[in-house]
Each structure stands twice: as structure tokens, then as C-alpha cells.
Amino acid sequence: MDEFSVELREISKRFGQTTAVDRVTLQIYRGEFFSLLGPSGCGKTTTLRLLAGFESPDSGELFINGSPATHTPPQERDVNLVFQNYALFPHLTVEQNVAFGLEIRKLPKATIRERVGKALELVRLSGLGARFPHQLSGGQQQRVALARALVTEPSVLLLDEPLGALDLKLRQEMQLELKRLQRELNITFLYVTHDQEEALRLSDRLAVMHQGRVLQVGTPQEIYERPATRFVADFIGESNFFEGRVVHTAGTRAVVQIGPLQTNVFTDSPLQVNQRVTLALRPERIQLCPPDEGNGTWTGLVEELLYAGKETRYRVRVSPEITVTVSSPGANGIAVGERVGLRWDPHSLRPIRSA
Amino acid sequence: MNVRVLLWPGLAWLLLFFALPLGIILLISVAHRAPDGQILWGFSLDNYLRVLHLLSWTGPVGNSLLLAALTTALCLLLGYPVAYFMARRSSNVKNLLLFLVILPFFTNFLVRIYAWFILLRPEGWIAWALRALGLDLAMLGSPLGVLIGLVYGYLPFMILPIYATVERLDFSLVEAAYDLGASPWQSFWRIIFPLSRPGVIAGIVLVFIPVLGEFITPKLLGGGKVPMLGVLIEEKFVGRVPDWPMGAALAMTLMGLVSLVLARYFRQFKESRWVG
Numbered sequence: 001m002d003e004f005s006v007e008l009r010e011i012s013k014r015f016g017q018t019t020a021v022d023r024v025t026l027q028i029y030r031g032e033f034f035s036l037l038g039p040s041g042c043g044k045t046t047t048l049r050l051l052a053g054f055e056s057p058d059s060g061e062l063f064i065n066g067s068p069a070t071h072t073p074p075q076e077r078d079v080n081l082v083f084q085n086y087a088l089f090p091h092l093t094v095e096q097n098v099a100f101g102l103e104i105r106k107l108p109k110a111t112i113r114e115r116v117g118k119a120l121e122l123v124r125l126s127g128l129g130a131r132f133p134h135q136l137s138g139g140q141q142q143r144v145a146l147a148r149a150l151v152t153e154p155s156v157l158l159l160d161e162p163l164g165a166l167d168l169k170l171r172q173e174m175q176l177e178l179k180r181l182q183r184e185l186n187i188t189f190l191y192v193t194h195d196q197e198e199a200l201r202l203s204d205r206l207a208v209m210h211q212g213r214v215l216q217v218g219t220p221q222e223i224y225e226r227p228a229t230r231f232v233a234d235f236i237g238e239s240n241f242f243e244g245r246v247v248h249t250a251g252t253r254a255v256v257q258i259g260p261l262q263t264n265v266f267t268d269s270p271l272q273v274n275q276r277v278t279l280a281l282r283p284e285r286i287q288l289c290p291p292d293e294g295n296g297t298w299t300g301l302v303e304e305l306l307y308a309g310k311e312t313r314y315r316v317r318v319s320p321e322i323t324v325t326v327s328s329p330g331a332n333g334i335a336v337g338e339r340v341g342l343r344w345d346p347h348s349l350r351p352i353r354s355a
Numbered sequence: 356m357n358v359r360v361l362l363w364p365g366l367a368w369l370l371l372f373f374a375l376p377l378g379i380i381l382l383i384s385v386a387h388r389a390p391d392g393q394i395l396w397g398f399s400l401d402n403y404l405r406v407l408h409l410l411s412w413t414g415p416v417g418n419s420l421l422l423a424a425l426t427t428a429l430c431l432l433l434g435y436p437v438a439y440f441m442a443r444r445s446s447n448v449k450n451l452l453l454f455l456v457i458l459p460f461f462t463n464f465l466v467r468i469y470a471w472f473i474l475l476r477p478e479g480w481i482a483w484a485l486r487a488l489g490l491d492l493a494m495l496g497s498p499l500g501v502l503i504g505l506v507y508g509y510l511p512f513m514i515l516p517i518y519a520t521v522e523r524l525d526f527s528l529v530e531a532a533y534d535l536g537a538s539p540w541q542s543f544w545r546i547i548f549p550l551s552r553p554g555v556i557a558g559i560v561l562v563f564i565p566v567l568g569e570f571i572t573p574k575l576l577g578g579g580k581v582p583m584l585g586v587l588i589e590e591k592f593v594g595r596v597p598d599w600p601m602g603a604a605l606a607m608t609l610m611g612l613v614s615l616v617l618a619r620y621f622r623q624f625k626e627s628r629w630v631g
Contacts, residue, residue, distance in 0.1 A: 075536045085527060087527040
């Protein structure tokens with residue numbers, strides 16, 4: 001059990017009529033970069049606040065470093081939180097902010113000075129110690145918040161959308177910075193975000209949350225390549241969804257009828273003939289090919305075309321009821337109204353639960 | 356048309372009803388009192404020398420300073436927790452409590468002080484209850500009675516500015532302090548109190564300065580037995596033996612004291628530049 005840095009067992013939290021966190025069970029390994037990903041109001045921040053000790057769960061159990069922590073006050077938890085708005089103390093200098101947790105622990109002055117210096121160096125803010133938070137840029141404030149939370153050497157760092165207020169360029173820079181910090185310090189990062197790209201890029205593993213529940217836990221690749229539910233497939237990246245019926249099976253291979261069209265699918269769990277299935281297909285997994293090629297390809301009419309530099313997005317109508325979104329790199333010289341063929345690896349087509 | 360034209364009415368008002376009267380008071384303060392009580396114009400600092408003789412901790416100036424300091428301290432001690440409690444309620448409760456704090460202003464101040472006069476009488480029920488507890492305290496006509504009246508009268512002026520600052524505080528800062536290991540007590544003294552300092556200073560100024568010049572409360576509840584600067588000034592102007600030049604000198608002295616306090620206040624304000 002000790003291998004888990006954080007463990008939640010069937011944790012629930014209600015606010016009045018709404019269930020913010022609904023029977024969430026999670027196991028987060030020591031030294032892992034773990035993300036909670038979901039749209040706003042999905043319960044990810046509440047989960048984080050439950051871990052920090054600012055909320056207490058209505059039911060379920062919580063373990064930090066293997067010890068029960070369900071009712072431990074925030075002061076005594078070996079976790080620190082980086083607040084979304086940074087929550088820097090405005091009347092204290094950068095140094096005093098960072099020193100706060102050490103002063104509370106009544107460490108010797110020399111030790112405090114040394115550790116504050118190291119922490120500021122770690123987040124590359126040496127030399128700005130005498131400034132007040134309002135004299136810093138957003139990115140610098142973010143670094144102060146990180147230094148303040150890291151200086152007391154918690155075993156878990158909780159981060160609540162820490163990059164939410166930064167512009168894109170700074171965000172990408174800070175993402176690299178966070179990843180570097182986590183590698184260097186080798187402590188568990190529990191990261192809350194609604195930005196799917198950020199979660200995929202940073203995490204060792206992530207949990208996708210929706211309406212208070214954890215829908216899927218896995219590595220970025222697992223989540224992206226094998227989304228368990230329609231919500232996950234739609235929230236992480238983008239997907240075409242096809243509703244169909246199994247017409248033929250042979251081992252792990254199945255043939256699914258979608259409207260007037262058919263396609264091959266490979267699955268881990270065997271499908272039954274006549275079973276209804278929803279299939280998800282990423283737009284970037286579809287290739288354009290000459291029309292009417294047969295051989296499992298579909299043919300349709302380009303209805304819409306959006307050129308965005310590194311990729312072009314097409315909406316192709318393959319039957320009166322079915323359109324397919326395709327994303328392909330660069331420009332292909334294809335115009336609206338043209339007939340095109342669509343081709344994909346059957347392994348890219350994922351049957352999903354329709355939840 | 357220049358927008359500065361809009362300043363003129365205000366400036367004219369200040370000149371006519373502030374600067375001019377102040378100049379007149381200054382002139383009177385360096386004049387003499389004729390034996391018949393009239394003003395003998397001239398220039399001498401005799402009145403100010405007489406004021407200097409009054410400067411002792413037991414005289415009216417000392418009394419005023421001590422009572423103003425005590426009143427301010429008690430208002431802060433009583434008012435801060437109330438303001439903090441109010442600021443942390445839901446917005447409905449907040450508005451109700453705010454209304455309750457302002458409610459006394461709906462009644463005339465004099466009427467309310469008379470009410471205290473009745474409450475604090477030796478035959479009143481407060482004195483009766485205290486006697487039952489073995490405490491025979493003279494409240495009317497004593498500094499204690501004046502203090503009670505002053506604290507009562509000026510408490511809202513302490514509560515309101517503190518409430519206004521605490522109400523705007525970002526309480527995620529308290530969570531951040533807890534998260535870093537601080538106890539509620541530590542987070543109060545290290546975070547909340549320093550951040551509410553502008554409100555506390557405003558409250559101190561709003562209580563200390565007017566109490567320094569108060570004359571209604573000490574007159575009614577002190578019964579003439581608690582000498583205070585305000586009472587003395589009032590007597591010099593409208594008492595049985597008027598002495599306007601002395602009254603004017605006293606008034607100027609009071610203004611000097613107030614200016615000293617204000618200067619201190621503005622220095623504090625400059626130090627707390629991180630606010631806002």
C-alpha cells in the first residue's frame with residue numbers, strides 16, 4: 001500500500017443538492033505526474049480541495065503516503081497546494097512568502113535563508129526576493145507560488161489549474177518548467193486542468209472526470225487511443241462517432257454496418273452479431289485517397305474545408321445521414337464539392353460505451 | 356470650458372466656511388479677554404501659555420487624551436471581532452448585520468446619551484445589578500460613565516471601516532496559510548490582521564479624533580466632574596464666565612493634537628502601499 005502517494009477510496013462530496021464528487025477511487029503512485037482532467041464543474045477542483053484538507057468528504061476514505069488522512073486538518077497533511085490565483089500574501093515580499101511555511105515550522109533563521117534561496121533558484125527567481133508580489137508578472141507570481149509550496153518539501157504537490165491565467169507562450173514555457181521541477185524533485189504532482197493538451201503533454205497518467213465521476217484512468221496514450229466512453233473520446237481531442245450494428249464477427253475482427261456503409265473493426269472484447277455499437281474515429285487517423293477505390297474505403301463529397309496552416313480540416317458527406325470530419329496535414333489542392341475517398345487503419349476505429 | 360470650473364464652488368465654500376473662520380479663531384486666540392468678557396484685540400501668546408499650564412495628565416487635556424486612547428482601544432477590541440464576524444457571513448446576513456450597526460444613527464445622538472444617563476443612574480438597574488454582585492461603582496459623574504458612553508457612541512465608527520477592509524480580503528490566503536502549516540491564530544496575526552490594517556487605522560482615526568474633542572458625552576454622563584478639553588472649550592465660549600480668547604487657544608491646541616494624529620495616520624498609509 002505504501003507505493004501509493006495518494007489513494008482515494010469511494011470518496012463522495014455533496015454541496016446541497018449537487019454531488020460534486022461521486023464515489024471517486026484513485027491510486028496515485030509515488031513520484032508520478034498525475035492529472036485530473038475535465039470540464040469546469042466536473043469535480044476536479046473539489047477533489048483537490050478534499051486532498052488538501054479544505055473540504056471533508058461525506059463518505060469514503062483518503063490515504064496520504066499510506067496513512068489514513070480523511071479527517072486530518074490541512075496543517076498536518078504532507079501536501080501543499082498551488083492555488084489557481086496563486087494566493088500570494090500581498091503584504092510580504094517574495095522571500096517572506098517563500099519563508100512562510102518554514103517560519104511556521106520554527107526552523108533556525110540560517111536554515112530558512114538557505115532553503116528560501118535554494119527554492120528561488122529552483123524556480124529561477126534569484127534576485128527578485130525583495131520584491132512584492134504586485135511588482136511581479138503573472139509568470140513570476142506563478143513561480144513564487146511554486147517555490148512557496150515546494151520549500152517545505154511536501155511529498156505531494158497539488159496544482160489547481162496553475163497556468164490558467166497565463167498567456168499561451170508563457171503557458172508552454174511553464175509546462176516545460178513544471179515537468180523539469182517534477183523530474184528534479186521526484187515528488188508526486190497532482191495536477192488539475194481543463195486543458196486536454198496540457199494534461200496529455202505533462203502527465204504520466206491522468207483521470208478524466210465528468211459530473212463528479214472518474215470516467216477513465218490511464219496513460220495519455222491509452223486515454224487518447226482507447227477512450228472508454230463517448231465523453232472521453234469527445235473531450236480528449238476530437239472524434240467522429242458512428243452508430244452501427246455488427247453484421248459479422250471473426251475472432252477479434254468484426255464488420256459493422258453504419259447506414260449504407262460497412263467497415264472493419266478490431267476489438268479487445270468480442271462483439272456479438274446484431275449488437276449495436278458506437279465507433280469513434282479520430283479525424284487525423286483518416287487519409288484522403290482517390291474516390292471509389294473500394295477495398296473498405298468510403299467515398300464522399302467535400303462539403304466544407306478549413307485551412308489552418310499545419311493542417312486542413314474537411315467535412316465529407318459519405319451518405320445523406322453521415323458526415324465525416326477529416327484532418328490532414330498541409331493543403332492537398334482539394335476543393336469544396338470535390339469527390340474524395342476516405343481510408344483508415346481498422347485498428348484506429350474504437351468501439352466505445354455510449355455513456 | 357475648463358472642467359476645473361467645477362472646483363470653484365467647493366473651494367469658495369472651504370474658503371468662506373473653513374479657512375476664514377479658522378483665521379478668525381486664530382486672531383481671537385492671540386487676543387485678550389477684557390474684564391467685561393469682551394475681546395480686546397491685540398497680539399500676545401498669553402493664552403497659549405495658560406494652555407501650557409493645563410497640560411498635565413490630570414487636567415482636561417490629559418483626561419481627553421487618556422479617555423480618547425482608552426475609548427479607541429476598547430472600540431478596537433470590541434469592534435474588530437464584530438467586524439470580522441460580519442464580514443464572514445453570507446451576503447444576506449451581512450446586510451442585516453450592517454443595518455443593525457447603522458440602526459442607532461436613526462436616533463438622535465443626544466437622545467441616546469440621555470438614555471445612557473437613565474441606564475447609569477445610581478437607581479438604574481445596571482447599578483442595581485452591580486450592587487447585587489457586590490460592586491458599588493459610581494458610573495454617572497465618573498470617568499467610567501463617560502468611557503461607557505464614548506465607547507457606545509463611537510463603536511460603529513470602528514466597526515464599519517474594519518468591516519469594509521476585511522470584507523474585501525481574499526480568504527484563499529487563509530487557506531494558503533493553513534496549507535503551509537499555520538494555525539488559525541497564526542494565520543490571523545500573520546495574514547488577516549496585517550492586511551486589515553488600513554481599516555484598523557481608519558477606525559482609530561475616526562474614533563480617536565472626535566472623542567478628543569467630545570463635549571456632549573462627558574458633559575451629560577460626567578456631570579461636570581470629568582474635565583475634558585471639549586467641555587472646557589464649550590464653557591469658555593458659552594459658559595457663565597465667557598473667555599473667547601482662551602477658548603480659541605484651546606481649540607487651536609486641540610487642532611494641533613489632531614493634526615499630529617493625522618500626520619501619523621498618513622505616514623502609516625504610505626507604508627501600506629501594497630494595498631490596492
